[in-house]
Amino acid sequence: MAETRIKSSAPAAKPQGYAKSDQTRSTILDAALAGFGAHGFAGATTRGIAAEAGVTLPSIAYHFGGKQGLYIACAEDIVARYERSATTLASTGKISFNTSGDPERCRTDLKRMLHMVLRIFAETESAQSRADFVAREMRERGPAFAILYERLWQPGVEMTARMLAGAKDKRETMESDRTEALMLISSLLAFNTGRDVSLQILGRKVLDTETLALLDSTIDRFVDALTRA
Amino acid sequence: MAETRIKSSAPAAKPQGYAKSDQTRSTILDAALAGFGAHGFAGATTRGIAAEAGVTLPSIAYHFGGKQGLYIACAEDIVARYERSATTLASTGKISFNTSGDPERCRTDLKRMLHMVLRIFAETESAQSRADFVAREMRERGPAFAILYERLWQPGVEMTARMLAGAKDKRETMESDRTEALMLISSLLAFNTGRDVSLQILGRKVLDTETLALLDSTIDRFVDALTRA
DNA sequence: ATAGATATCTATCGGTTGATATAAAAAGAA
DNA sequence: TTCTTTTTATATCAACCGATAGATATCTAT
Numbered sequence: 288m289a290e291t292r293i294k295s296s297a298p299a300a301k302p303q304g305y306a307k308s309d310q311t312r313s314t315i316l317d318a319a320l321a322g323f324g325a326h327g328f329a330g331a332t333t334r335g336i337a338a339e340a341g342v343t344l345p346s347i348a349y350h351f352g353g354k355q356g357l358y359i360a361c362a363e364d365i366v367a368r369y370e371r372s373a374t375t376l377a378s379t380g381k382i383s384f385n386t387s388g389d390p391e392r393c394r395t396d397l398k399r400m401l402h403m404v405l406r407i408f409a410e411t412e413s414a415q416s417r418a419d420f421v422a423r424e425m426r427e428r429g430p431a432f433a434i435l436y437e438r439l440w441q442p443g444v445e446m447t448a449r450m451l452a453g454a455k456d457k458r459e460t461m462e463s464d465r466t467e468a469l470m471l472i473s474s475l476l477a478f479n480t481g482r483d484v485s486l487q488i489l490g491r492k493v494l495d496t497e498t499l500a501l502l503d504s505t506i507d508r509f510v511d512a513l514t515r516a
Numbered sequence: 517m518a519e520t521r522i523k524s525s526a527p528a529a530k531p532q533g534y535a536k537s538d539q540t541r542s543t544i545l546d547a548a549l550a551g552f553g554a555h556g557f558a559g560a561t562t563r564g565i566a567a568e569a570g571v572t573l574p575s576i577a578y579h580f581g582g583k584q585g586l587y588i589a590c591a592e593d594i595v596a597r598y599e600r601s602a603t604t605l606a607s608t609g610k611i612s613f614n615t616s617g618d619p620e621r622c623r624t625d626l627k628r629m630l631h632m633v634l635r636i637f638a639e640t641e642s643a644q645s646r647a648d649f650v651a652r653e654m655r656e657r658g659p660a661f662a663i664l665y666e667r668l669w670q671p672g673v674e675m676t677a678r679m680l681a682g683a684k685d686k687r688e689t690m691e692s693d694r695t696e697a698l699m700l701i702s703s704l705l706a707f708n709t710g711r712d713v714s715l716q717i718l719g720r721k722v723l724d725t726e727t728l729a730l731l732d733s734t735i736d737r738f739v740d741a742l743t744r745a
Numbered sequence: 746a747t748a749g750a751t752a753t754c755t756a757t758c759g760g761t762t763g764a765t766a767t768a769a770a771a772a773g774a775a
Numbered sequence: 776t777t778c779t780t781t782t783t784a785t786a787t788c789a790a791c792c793g794a795t796a797g798a799t800a801t802c803t804a805t
Contacts (some may be wrong), residue, residue, distance in 0.1 A: 311782080330558055333763060343783055345765075350781095354763065425713050436713065444717050462718065466734045469714050473706030474699035480709065484654050484665065485698050488673050489691065505695045512741030537752065562793060572754055574795075579752095583793065 312350050315340045316364055317413070319357050324416035328358055328429050355430050362424070362431030365417050366438045393453035394514055400450070401475065401506050408479035409494045418479050444468050454514035467513060474509065478502065541579050544569045545593055546642070548586050553645035557587055557658050584659050591653070591660030594646050595667045613675060622682035623743055629679070630704065630735050637708035638723045647708050673697050683743035696742060703738065707731065 318340035322331035333354050337344045351357040376382050382396045408418050424431050425440060445460075447468035452460040477485045478494070491498050547569035551560035562583050566573045580586040605611050611625045637647050653660050654669060674689075676697035681689040706714045707723070720727050 327556075327559075330556075332761085334761090344763090345784090346782065348764070422709070425710050428712065436716070440713055441717065462730065463734065465718060466730060467737070469706045469717065470703035470734060470738065473710065473714075474703035476705050476709065477698045477702030480651070480705065481654050481702065483657065484669055485702075487665070488670060488698065489694060501691065501695060505692065505699060508696070508742070509699065509738075513737070540752080561791085563791085573793085574755095575753065577794070 311342060311346065315342060315347060315350060315357070316360060320361050320364070320413065320416045320420060323358060323361055324419035324423070327423050327427065328354075333357075358429070359431055359434070361420060362434045365420060366434060368417075369439055388453075388456065388458075390454050390456045390514070393450050394510060397447070397450040397454055397514075398507050398510050400447070401471070401510070402503050404472065405475050405478060405502060405506065406499070408475055409482060409499070422476070422480055444472065447472060451514065454510070471509065471513075475506075537579075540569075540571060540575065544571060544576060544579060544586070545589060549590050549593070549642065549645045549649060552587060552590055553648035553652070556652050556656065557583075562586075587658070588660055588663070590649060591663045594649060595663060597646075598668055613678075617682075617685065617687075619683050619685045619743070622679050623739060626676070626679040626683055626743075627736050627739050629676070630700065630739070631732050633701065634704050634707060634728070634731060634735065637704055638711060638728070651705070651709055673701065676701060680743065683739070700738065700742075704735075 315336065318336045319331075322336045322339065325331070333347055334344055336357070337347055347353070347357055351360055382400060383392065407414055409415075421435055421439065423429075424435050444465065445468075448460045448464040451468055451471075452458070452464045455464075457464075482494070486492065486494065486498075489498070544565065547565045548560075551565045551568065554560070562576050563573055565586070566576055569575075576583070576586055580589055606613050611629055612621065636643050638644075650664055650668065652658075653664050673694065674697075677689045677693040680697055680700075681687070681693045684693075686693075711723070715721065715723065715727075718727070
């Protein structure tokens with residue numbers, strides 16, 4: 288009874304660490320994010336992920352316990368990365384998360400945040416895979432739904448609503464603020480979920496700097512239109 | 517070489533029609549829309565669809581040539597239904613699709629249309645399956661992408677952009693109008709793609725009449741904010 | 746009414762999936 | 776070195792997939 292030891296993704300009291308092991312784990316995780324992001328939980332195959340990562344099939348079971356364990360590990364990696372960058376943003380003062388009575392500042396911060404989200408949605412490579420992973424899980428309520436909902440979606444909307452209310456010089460967020468926040472974030476999904484379609488309709492091939500600028504200015508127009516008296 | 521005859525979905529010059537056949541075909545199509553809408557092309561199984569429709573597996577190959585033929589038939593059914601209802605709306609004068617120099621009328625029509633789209637996105641039963649089917653195909657560029665893009669997505673965005681321009685009292689649509697149209701439609705995806713999450717965040721269980729009214733008024737605020745000088 | 750076209754059924758094929766058992770080799774730690 | 780941890784290689788399993796062959800039933804046209 289080999290009692291397959293599943294390495295917990297939280298590195299709580301790592302007993303013995305072999306350098307190579309962590310590297311293999313990380314390689315598998317990257318391949319899994321790409322695979323799950325592109326094809327979903329059911330659509331991605333463990334064989335394909337293992338091949339992509341350059342390891343053998345049983346290696347996945349060894350490190351993550353199985354397909355579902357690997358999937359959850361992906362979600363936790365995404366959330367951890369998000370929380371890290373949010374902390375950084377707050378500590379460096381680039382975005383003030385308190386709704387101090389400065390509507391203009393709130394508006395600017397809100398715009399800046401939405402520009403950032405747009406780039407996360409639209410950027411290529413691994414950022415795209417992560418965004419796809421999250422979007423898919425939100426739709427399909429898969430095994431990682433709770434993690435992503437509580438630690439990413441929920442706080443994200445709440446923060447946006449707070450900034451919206453702040454930009455309107457209100458102290459409390461109301462239901463209408465949350466609704467507007469939802470729709471504001473959702474409007475950016477055109478360039479994640481529907482990226483190819485949107486680009487095609489705009490007659491552009493890729494999301495280059497010029498296109499991003501066009502979208503940024505449209506975002507600004509939305510925010511201004513919604514929050515200016 | 518039995519040369520399996522695939523019944524073309526366009527009933528062009530139906531040579532011989534057996535009454536029961538059309539009924540079976542339609543039953544399969546309904547089950548397929550539900551299955552593909554919920555699980556996608558790869559995720560839905562022909563066995564499951566056949567079982568749901570109460571027919572046997574080979575019946576699908578007989579009527580549609582195979583899994584992919586069935587998928588395409590679903591897309592064409594959706595487009596046909598959309599084109600029919602658009603024609604009806606235009607002919608009954610509920611929505612004027614010409615951008616006659618009446619900004620107020622354009623604004624009202626645009627709001628009315630977005631309310632309608634919201635209901636298509638959010639409504640239960642078969643409308644939901646169809647909306648899911650379209651949203652999924654737009655993401656994944658499956659076998660039915662071209663059909664849906666050219667006959668549904670593209671004209672839908674174009675019409676929205678024209679109404680937006682009209683509401684701003686402009687005669688020509690610019691790139692910024694198309695961008696705003698994209699984001700406006702996309703903002704409603706929060707209640708299609710992300711319906712469950714959005715409801716949960718708003719603290720609601722179902723999309724009842726009261727919630728719909730809240731969303732309608734938020735849509736109106738978006739439209740007003742964007743088009744009023 | 747009967748021949749031929751149309752529709753449906755049972756049964757099965759070859760292929761792929763996730764998971765796992767077994768064994769052994771490779772690598773780091775003691 | 777000796778022991779533990781990590782990785783690979785190979786093979787097998789039950790379950791499920793889409794497709795189709797072949798037999799049968801049903802309906803229409805003559």
